[in-house]
Amino acid sequence: MPDRIETYEQAIEFLFGRINYERIQAEAYSTSDFKLDRMRRLLELMGNPHERIPAIHVAGTKGKGSTCSMLSSILAASGYRCGLYISPHITAFEERFTINGVMPTQSEFIGLVNRLLPMITQMDNMPGRMQPTYFELATALAWLHFLEQNVDIAVLEVGLGGRLDSTNLCKPLVTVITNVSRDHTHVLGSTVHQIAYEKAGIVKSGIPTISGVTHPDALAMVEETCRERGSPLKLLGRDFRLVDRHLDEHEQVQIDVTTSTSNWQQMPVALRGPHQAVNATLALAVVDELRQLNWDLSDDDVRQGLLSVSWPARVEVIARRPTVIVDAAHNWESARALVASLNESTKLRKRILVFAATKDKDVAGILRQLLPHFDTLVLTRYLDNPRGVSLEELSRLVNALTVRPAHLAKDPLAAWTLAKRLATQDDVIVITGSFFLVAELRSTIAEECRATLN
Known part of the structure; x- marks a missing residue:
């Protein structure tokens, strides 16, 4: 002490x-x-x-x-x-x-x-x-x-x-x-x-x-x-x-x-x-x-x-072209609310999901809400917390719920880099599943946007 x-x-x-x-x-x-x-x-x-x-x-x-x-x-x-x-x-x-x-x-x-x-x-x-x-x-x-x-x-x-x-x-x-x-x-x-x-x-x-x-x-x-x-x-x-x-x-x-x-x-x-x-x-x-x-x-x-009112990481748009949304949805009900919000505002865009989750959550329940509403899946594991679900487990859960293949990224930065490469300017990238994932990527993306504007 x-x-x-x-x-x-x-x-x-x-x-x-x-x-x-x-x-x-x-x-x-x-x-x-x-x-x-x-x-x-x-x-x-x-x-x-x-x-x-x-x-x-x-x-x-x-x-x-x-x-x-x-x-x-x-x-x-x-x-x-x-x-x-x-x-x-x-x-x-x-x-x-x-x-x-x-x-x-x-x-x-x-x-x-x-x-x-x-x-x-x-x-x-x-x-x-x-x-x-x-x-x-x-x-x-x-x-x-x-x-x-x-x-x-x-x-x-x-x-x-x-x-x-x-x-x-x-x-x-x-x-x-x-x-x-x-x-x-x-x-x-x-x-x-x-x-x-x-x-x-x-x-x-x-x-x-x-x-x-x-x-x-x-x-x-x-x-x-x-x-x-x-x-x-x-x-x-x-x-x-x-x-x-x-x-x-x-x-x-x-x-x-x-x-x-x-x-x-x-x-x-x-x-x-x-x-x-x-x-x-x-x-x-x-x-x-x-x-x-x-x-x-x-x-x-x-x-x-x-x-x-301002409330970061709740269906928060942090970049445009492509649109990037961060949301700290970490249970099935929050995931359902996120999807409802996307359906109101991004109906015509290709949607790319960047997803990581925490072990004590109903990860399968969250994925059931999200997967039908996304065209491309990028799975990752955040680094700053030992409670993160492994890529192997996430991949197993996704494979049990959809035939759509998922990209695997070893860490959040790699997932963000991959999502950018997969997206066009008219698409939307949604980063969700955990506060910890959002915390690791939100400031990085914001800094990239500021650098681009400057």
Whole structure:
């Protein structure tokens, strides 16, 4: 344990040296490795910053990050200092905790880590597996940064599950459960009912819950949990509705939404894909709850917040001619949403898929959603994480699902080089399957585009 960290590189190396469940094989851990005792003790040593900052807490299998991003943008457009905590990051660790879209500087980041070091040392010397993990320290750094920068509110994306997630010690004004489907089954359970139990663990007594859950088993669990804990529950399709989704004369997606207190008309949805209309609907339902708590959120500010939202690696176009889209879809539902978005905007182009995946995911389920909609397949394995599925296994899965041959590339850069060679200027290259694949290629492609423009 260092006494003091001097450089940004040392700070990152220190954090990455902690136990990191984002990079450990799924079979190497279980729910017994996740508990709130460590996080609770760490926050106590920090002076309990989470008790001084109101929060919006968002869980779900899909859409939670986009919903968080929309809410953060709305609050910032309304004049509030809003902290946003998300995971994982794409390019820089500090992307995980921003304020009104701005990351801490490297010097601020070094200072935050140094202020935590004495508390980490104290906990490392405690008995009973109290050494804080990578994700717990990321959460603690976010709370410390938000407190020191005097944010008015924090929007928190659950990292894994909900019940035992490090974010679940927050004091929310509203909790949100976007939806529930099968993901992280090794930790959360093999059935939708079990997974919903973990997601619904964020529900708090007396605190309103907004939910887009539709699966009958998940819905039953969310309703039961809210009833037991006295949390007023508002459901998509029952208490608030997406009435219409359409394009305006500038081909900007707009939605009409009704809630128990508002009738939102022609609200813009800047993020691509039909599924983002549902996420925006959930965000508007949360806005109504905040208004009931006397937060000043005007219609114009909400509209501006939705229009200006940015969410990297979610059906994100990062290059043209050929069009290059990166998307961090890593479960079958996200893959289906990606395909729906492509079908809206790229119907006449040849599609080239660059794909890698993580071992604890339903890789076959993801591929079933994607393969019928692509003309050319390039399989690879990302380098920066041992959980990557091997080329041999990916090839076996693809061969079991389609007769279309797949190209194999030893690493993401080789896959990108091959995809470029296979594409014409009118084609679309889609890079998806994992956050880790997107992280390894997104900055490389962006730099190539900048070099071409210069």
